[in-house]
Amino acid sequence: MEVKLRDPKSLMKLSKLGSFHQSKLSFLRSFLEEFKDWDYNRDLFQLNEKGFGTAVYSFSKNKRTYSLVCFANEIKDDERSDRVIATKWDAAFALHDGIPSKQDLDRLYNNVPKQEVGRLSYKELALSRANKSVRIFEHVIESLSNGKQPNKKTLSKVGYLYRTTAVYGSGKFGLADRFRIKNRDEIFGPFRLEMMLVYLVRQFTFDQVNHIAKNKNPKLAVELDIEICRNLGIGNSTGLGMAPFIVNHPILLNNWIMAREIALKRIREIEKVSKSEFEFFYNCLVKSLDNVTSWNTESDFQNKKINGLINDLKKFIKFIKDEFDFEEHYQFNQIYNWIEKNLKDECIEYIVSMMMEPYDKIISPLINKMSADEDRYFDIPSERTVEDLRNILEKNYSEILKIDFSKKENNQNFWFISKNKEEPRVSNRYIEEGSDLEQPLAIARDINKLYEIIFTKKNSLKIGSFLNENNDLRHVVRRAFITEKFPYAEIQDNTIGSELMPIDMLRLKLSFFGANKFDPRSDKWLRICMFQGAPLPMDLKSFNNSWIYNSLN
Amino acid sequence: MRSFSEIETTVKRATRAIGFSWGISEEVGKNVRLLEMFGLPGIKNINQYYKIYKISNFEDIREFSKSNSPKGHYCPILSGINFLDQSSVVSKFVDLEISNIAFPLLFISFVSRASEVVGKRIFLKMDDKEFLFNFNQSIYSNYLSGEILEKSERINLSFLENKDTFNDDEWTELYKLSEKTYVEETDSLKKTAAGAGLTDND
Numbered sequence: 231m232e233v234k235l236r237d238p239k240s241l242m243k244l245s246k247l248g249s250f251h252q253s254k255l256s257f258l259r260s261f262l263e264e265f266k267d268w269d270y271n272r273d274l275f276q277l278n279e280k281g282f283g284t285a286v287y288s289f290s291k292n293k294r295t296y297s298l299v300c301f302a303n304e305i306k307d308d309e310r311s312d313r314v315i316a317t318k319w320d321a322a323f324a325l326h327d328g329i330p331s332k333q334d335l336d337r338l339y340n341n342v343p344k345q346e347v348g349r350l351s352y353k354e355l356a357l358s359r360a361n362k363s364v365r366i367f368e369h370v371i372e373s374l375s376n377g378k379q380p381n382k383k384t385l386s387k388v389g390y391l392y393r394t395t396a397v398y399g400s401g402k403f404g405l406a407d408r409f410r411i412k413n414r415d416e417i418f419g420p421f422r423l424e425m426m427l428v429y430l431v432r433q434f435t436f437d438q439v440n441h442i443a444k445n446k447n448p449k450l451a452v453e454l455d456i457e458i459c460r461n462l463g464i465g466n467s468t469g470l471g472m473a474p475f476i477v478n479h480p481i482l483l484n485n486w487i488m489a490r491e492i493a494l495k496r497i498r499e500i501e502k503v504s505k506s507e508f509e510f511f512y513n514c515l516v517k518s519l520d521n522v523t524s525w526n527t528e529s530d531f532q533n534k535k536i537n538g539l540i541n542d543l544k545k546f547i548k549f550i551k552d553e554f555d556f557e558e559h560y561q562f563n564q565i566y567n568w569i570e571k572n573l574k575d576e577c578i579e580y581i582v583s584m585m586m587e588p589y590d591k592i593i594s595p596l597i598n599k600m601s602a603d604e605d606r607y608f609d610i611p612s613e614r615t616v617e618d619l620r621n622i623l624e625k626n627y628s629e630i631l632k633i634d635f636s637k638k639e640n641n642q643n644f645w646f647i648s649k650n651k652e653e654p655r656v657s658n659r660y661i662e663e664g665s666d667l668e669q670p671l672a673i674a675r676d677i678n679k680l681y682e683i684i685f686t687k688k689n690s691l692k693i694g695s696f697l698n699e700n701n702d703l704r705h706v707v708r709r710a711f712i713t714e715k716f717p718y719a720e721i722q723d724n725t726i727g728s729e730l731m732p733i734d735m736l737r738l739k740l741s742f743f744g745a746n747k748f749d750p751r752s753d754k755w756l757r758i759c760m761f762q763g764a765p766l767p768m769d770l771k772s773f774n775n776s777w778i779y780n781s782l783n
Numbered sequence: 784m785r786s787f788s789e790i791e792t793t794v795k796r797a798t799r800a801i802g803f804s805w806g807i808s809e810e811v812g813k814n815v816r817l818l819e820m821f822g823l824p825g826i827k828n829i830n831q832y833y834k835i836y837k838i839s840n841f842e843d844i845r846e847f848s849k850s851n852s853p854k855g856h857y858c859p860i861l862s863g864i865n866f867l868d869q870s871s872v873v874s875k876f877v878d879l880e881i882s883n884i885a886f887p888l889l890f891i892s893f894v895s896r897a898s899e900v901v902g903k904r905i906f907l908k909m910d911d912k913e914f915l916f917n918f919n920q921s922i923y924s925n926y927l928s929g930e931i932l933e934k935s936e937r938i939n940l941s942f943l944e945n946k947d948t949f950n951d952d953e954w955t956e957l958y959k960l961s962e963k964t965y966v967e968e969t970d971s972l973k974k975t976a977a978g979a980g981l982t983d984n985d
Contacts, residue, residue, distance in 0.1 A: 352784065401788025409787070608813060609900060612868040647796075670805035694868035698845055701864065704806020 231560060233498040235491045235717075239629045242487070242722040248734025249535075249575040252778065253583035254593045255489055255600070256744030258760055259778065261425035262770070263594075264416055265289055270767035272437065273329075277302060279445035281438045284339065286330065287430045294416070296355070296423070297326045298430035299338050302438060310361050319345070319359035321392065321434070325427045327353050327406065345396070346652075350404040356427045357405060360392040363465060367391055367439070370454065374443035377450040379458060386461075387526050389747055389759040391435040393465030397424045420482065420600050421743065432464045432761050456766065463762030466745065469755040470654045473735040474645065477671050480712050480719035481602040486742050487718035489596040490582075496592045497585050498563040507588040508561060510776075512550065514587045517779040519543060521746065529750040531731075535576050542577030587776055607715065610708050612694030616687045619696075619710060623681050626713040629722045630674040631681055639728040645671040656732055656754070672726045676706040746778070791816040794829060798860075801833050807864055814863070814892035821895075821922045823888060824929045831931050832859070832886040841885055847873045852882035856934060859886045863893030870897035874942045887935040894940065895919045904943040909935045 240246065252259070268289040277283035282304050288297040305318045322343040326334060334353065341348030345359050366380070366388045373380040399421070401407045417423055436459045443451040476483050522543070525536055549568060558564060562585055569578050586593050623631065633640055644665040648655050659665035670676070680703045687696060697704055713719050724730070732754050740748070745758035763780050765773035774780065795812030799805055811829070818825030841858035844851050844865055851857075862884065866873060873879065874897075884890050887909055898905045899919035907914045909932075915923040947954070968976070 352786070401786035404784060404786055404789070407787045605813075608809075609896065610868070613871050694865075694872075697868050698865060701807050702804040704804055705809060706806075708806065708809070 231499060231501070231563070233495045233563060235488075235495055238626075238717045238720070239722050241491070242718060242720060243629075244721060244723040244725075244731065244734040246575050246579070247721070247738040248731065249579045250490075250738055250741035251580045251583045252741055252744040252746055253490065253493075254586040254589075254775070255486075255493065255597060256742060257419060257421045258425045258429070258744035258764070259775070260419050260597045261422050261429065262764065262773070263775070264419065264422065265426065266770045266773065267291070268416075268770075270770065272433075273297065275437065275441070277438065277441050279442070280304065281442040281445075284335065285434055285437070286335075287433060288329070289426065289430075291416075294414075295329050296426060297328065297330055298427060298434070299324050299326055299330055299335065299342065300431070300434045301339060301343050303343055307364075310364070316361075316395065319343070319395065320362045321431075322359045323357070323427060323431055323434075324350060324354045325356040325423055325430075327355050327411070346403060348403065352404075352406045352410060354405050355411065355423045356397060356399045357403060358394050358397040358424075358427055358431065360394040360431060360464070362392055363388050363390060370439050371442050371446065374439060374454060375446040375451045377447075377452050379452070379455050382458065385458065386524055388465070389762050390432075390463050390465040391439060392431065393467055393757065394428060394431065395467045396471070397427060397466075399424050418601055419597055420486070425743070428464050428466075428760055429764070432462070432764075433767055435464070436462075436766075459766055460769075461763055463759045463764065466758050466760060467751075467755065468736050468740060468758060470656060470732055470736075472739045473656075473732050474654045474669065474671055476735055476739055477673060477721065477725065479602070479604065480709060481604045481607055481716050483721075484716035484719040485600050485602050488716075489600050491718070493586050493589070493592055493596055494566070494582055497589060498560065498566050500562060501559050503556075503561040505556075508556065510588040511584060514776055514779045515543070515581070515584050516547070518584070521779065525747050525749070527749040529756075531733075531753070532748060532750050532756075538574050539576045539580060542573040543580070546573065546577065546581065590775075607712055608708070610693060610697070610704070611711055612692065612697065614693050614711070615689060616684050616691040616693070616696055617689035619693060619707065620681075620684050620689075622710050622714050623677065623684075626710070626717070626720070627677050627681070627722075630677050630720075630724075633674055633678065633724050633727075635675050635678050640724055641675065641726060642728040643726040643730055645669040645726070656730070670705050673706060673709065673720065674724045675726060676703060677710070679703060680706050680710070744778075787816045787820055790819055790826065794826070797829070797833060801836055803860065807860065810864060810867075810893075811860055811889075814889070814896070817895060817919075818888065818892050823922070823924075823926075824931065825888065825892065827929075827931050828886050828888045831933070832889060839885070844881070847876070847879065849876050849878070850880045850882075856883045856885040857881065857890075859884055859888075859890035863890045866890070867893045867897050867900065870900050873897075874901045874903060876942075878939065878941045881938040881940070883934060883936065884938060885934050886932065887938060888932050890938075891916075891922075895922055901942065903945060906941045906943055908939045910937065 268291040271288050273288050274284060274286035277285065282302045285300040286297050288295050300321060300323050302321045303318065305320060309318045310320065322345060324338050324342045330338065341350060342357065345357065350357055366385055369384055370380045370391065399405060411417060436454055440453045522536065522540055527533060546569065569581050635641060642658055642660065643656050644659040645654060645656050646664050646667055646669055647653065654669065683700060683703065693707065697707065709720065733750050733756055736756060737748060740758055743760065745760050746762065747759040748756055749758065750756040763777050765777055791812040794815040795808045798808035798811040815825035815829055841856055842853040843858050843861035847866065847869055891907060891914060894905055894907060895916045896919050898916040904918065905916040907916065912926040913924060914926065917923065
């Protein structure tokens with residue numbers, strides 16, 4: 231039996247993409263798989279009694295070393311902010327390529343804490359900063375220094391000791407360009423270095439609280455329990471910076487979604503699912519219910535989603551118990567057909583992620599296909615004709631061509647780069663100034679404009695000649711030809727309409743990172759948690775790959 | 784040192800700010816990155832060009848012919864974009880001449896990309912400077928000073944036929960040497976080594 235890939239026109243709607251969850255394909259999970267046989271080391275730990283100072287952690291194998299350089303700084307409570315407007319952070323980090331020399335550490339000390347206004351070099355691969363979770367950091371120190379473990383319920387509400395507020399890579403602020411390192415096998419998967427940085431930061435947070443507690447009360451202090459450590463991750467506050475990324479990298483977006491869709495197709499095509507595979511899937515699902523019920527958010531939007539997910543999961547478990555016939559072949563296809571008919575997007579995508587759990591053989595080869603050489607497809611095929619372009623638009627953009635851009639509400643928002651922080655923002659063009667400096671992220675609107683214009687042109691006109699007069703639409707002509715080869719390259723929705731929920735775009739990217747505990751703080755930024763339940767560096771040589779469902783929280 | 788990614792992004796935004804479309808800005812960002820990667824002074828040249836862009840009245844080559852000369856000066860960006868878009872047609876001229884192009888280094892980045900698109904090396908002589916574009920993989924040139932080139936009086940450009948850089952004798956000599964790694968096949972090897980068996984025509 232052959233199952234078709236899901237149709238991009240429905241899959242690539244923002245509300246659907248905003249329902250994606252972490253899976254075995256997620257970058258933080260594939261990072262751990264790749265680095266499990268690397269040697270981990272804490273190379274330097276020079277913190278004062280209050281926990282301020284420098285630390286270096288590394289992963290090495292053969293002759294390659296990656297080092298996380300950490301700077302813990304003293305800041306006042308009123309200087310601490312998760313927002314991008316902050317200029318000081320509790321800690322700042324850089325991932326260095328190799329073993330940093332004394333001169334490197336001095337250079338980094340003068341630049342890394344400054345973040346965007348500092349300068350990095352081609353020797354650095356990623357840059358980040360983080361703030362303590364005020365809610366639990368002091369509680370943990372207080373407990374440990376008094377010889378007690380912190381309250382698990384209090385920890386569970388937050389899930390981390392520190393929250394990163396940005397993780398930069400690929401050439402930002404002088405960091406190494408991707409081309410310098412792209413041929414290294416161990417970092418072929420997307421965002422692998424950023425994942426490494428976050429993972430090592432997590433270990434730093436544990437070492438730091440142990441160190442502070444010990445210095446506070448050397449006789450009584452105890453170390454944070456290893457099981458508690460495993461159940462803490464690293465938080466992240468994520469704003470609109472992520473949203474344009476998925477529009478600006480259409481081939482990468484395609485490759486991420488395509489890997490997921492191929493995985494689903496192959497799983498649905500399995501004729502005889504073994505009992506053990508099915509049990510693996512079912513157990514992960516049941517265990518994960520504990521995780522879902524522990525997600526805390528004040529957001530009505532997200533609470534609705536979580537409650538819907540829990541209700542649908544219960545409905546699904548009832549279906550498995552009462553109606554599902556395991557003896558019938560193509561079991562996962564049966565399941566998929568049922569969930570598509572009976573459940574909402576949030577739960578459909580949750581179960582799709584879960585279906586991948588028993589299938590290393592299907593998933594592992596796909597992980598290496600999630601990167602992209604986007605420059606290869608940058609040139610516009612100017613020898614093609616207007617007829618070719620029209621056919622592509624009608625085939626690949628039919629949903630987008632239905633949007634009526636003569637209506638005010640469909641043009642309501644515009645994306646721009648803030649002068650103050652050089653970060654993306656979105657605002658109402660009918661209220662705010664600045665829409666004349668709009669970024670090219672209104673793809674649906676511009677595709678409609680392109681379609682209108684080519685309707686008046688001769689079929690045989692070459693694209694090169696068409697562009698001669700219409701270079702204002704060059705950016706969408708390029709995209710249209712990209713979708714011919716990459717069906718999941720384009721969001722099939724309006725990114726400037728009044729109904730836009732920018733966090734759908736963030737959620738999509740974060741799900742591929744492997745984040746969970748989505749906690750929207752508005753429609754434009756959210757908090758998440760990464761690596762919660764993950765093995766500690768000491769566990770890496772041998773760990774359970776479905777650790778993400780083992781979290782006690 | 785600025786990363787190439789920073790160079791591309793900043794040039795793209797600056798190009799948009801000057802008034803070019805986003806699509807053209809994307810192309811120029813890529814091109815200046817390319818020039819800098821090949822060690823040519825892309826940033827210096829584009830920065831200088833944008834200082835005078837709005838106060839000068841640059842022309843654009845809409846349709847290329849064998850000989851192209853403006854009343855004033857050609858814009859290297861719009862002419863470059865059109866050169867790239869029409870490269871398969873333009874390559875049929877084999878040789879062409881372009882007079883008075885402003886900031887020609889910005890134009891040649893498009894020529895480099897066109898070399899890859901048409902699958903031919905392109906030789907370009909700009910006044911006393913020579914450039915050989917190798918399928919956008921490298922640029923070979925006698926221009927190493929890194930200065931700003933405000934204009935060129937004449938550019939002569941040739942699409943080179945794909946042919947060997949060596950003669951048959953040179954190839955044969957080298958090929959004979961390579962044959963010394965082969966094993967002479969005996970009758971026994973002929974029968975057994977390729978796995979065909981005794982009958983190969985049934």
